[in-house]
Amino acid sequence: MVEHLRLISASTVAEILQYDDLIPTMEKALAKFSCRPDSGVIQPVRTVLRVPPVDGFLGVMPAYSEMDDILSTKLVAFFPRNKGIPSHNAVIMLFNSHTGIPQALLDGDVITARRTAAASAAATKHLVSGVPQQLAILGAGVQARSHYYALSSQFNFQQVRIWNHNPDKAKALAAELGPEVEAVAEASEAVQNADLIVTVTSSSTPVVQADWVKPGAHINAVGACRPDWCEIAPELMQKSAVYVDSKEAAIKESGDIIKSGASIAAEIGEVIAGKAEVRRSDTTIFVSLGMAIEDAAAANLVLKRLAERDNTN
Ligand SMILES: NC(=O)C1=CN([C@@H]2O[C@H](COP(=O)(O)OP(=O)(O)OC[C@H]3O[C@@H](n4cnc5c(N)ncnc54)[C@H](O)[C@@H]3O)[C@@H](O)[C@H]2O)C=CC1
């Protein structure tokens, strides 16, 4: 039954969803996910349907949070070969969790971009050693941009270096961002001396080699979400302290973990909830695959902030 389905556009989501609000929301969502079943969160590993003619995928990502009264599903199409249009296109449906009646259909592109970057920012807060001053971003797409803004909302970087396999895209993104941002020609140049590294490519071969990384740096490895994709050299995975969003998903979907056979120290939600220690002496890696509960919490935050705005007008 659809009687009052609210449609929420990308521009409304972009206006409402701010990192200072979203990052703590992601911290709570990640912690609750890792405290299941007591936290009342139910979230299976997503179903991913292959679309072979275009090397594309359709992901179906449902989540339920009993404590927060949120029932949602995201549908995300990721077509890495798209040119001139976004490679990721998504919608998120929120249902009334007591009746099952659809409540709102939200644009999922902005939520996917921002909640992923906010989850990385939350992970960085908990895993990074000291105050990061140099940021390296490998990749120059949607996630590269959102990670720059999310991380810059938490840390004051002196230098940001962007590398992309297509150098023109790195140059264009660097020109669009702040004065501290430069595009560099080699991935090694971006990574060397960086305190914080973000990988947001669609690569199926490593873009970060072990001997480039400053000991004790923190890496958010975000791009390798398929078992045959890969961004981090296996040797680096093996010698680092590896944290994930979901252990269950990581052993099924993460090319970086599957190809390297690296062991998982903990879920980031366990760290946030105080149930797991951080091995700070090592290089730390947060392997992000993206979770439905992040979309659910972000979409719910949009509705909550919109309701507050409606009430004050
Ligand atoms: N962990 C998570 O929650 C999420 C992960 N992702 C993944 O993050 C990655 C980036 O996503 P978006 O920025 O939205 O995509 P995008 O299509 O906007 O950007 C992809 C970037 O990777 C580069 N690239 C493409 N093929 C490459 C290759 N073979 N080697 C090196 N670089 C290559 C492109 O030039 C571009 O800079 C994708 O793999 C995507 O599936 C996306 C959404 C959420």
Ligand SMILES: O=C(O)C1=NCCCC1
């Ligand atoms: O969590 C998501 O949303 C995605 N993760 C991996 C790639 C597609 C979108």
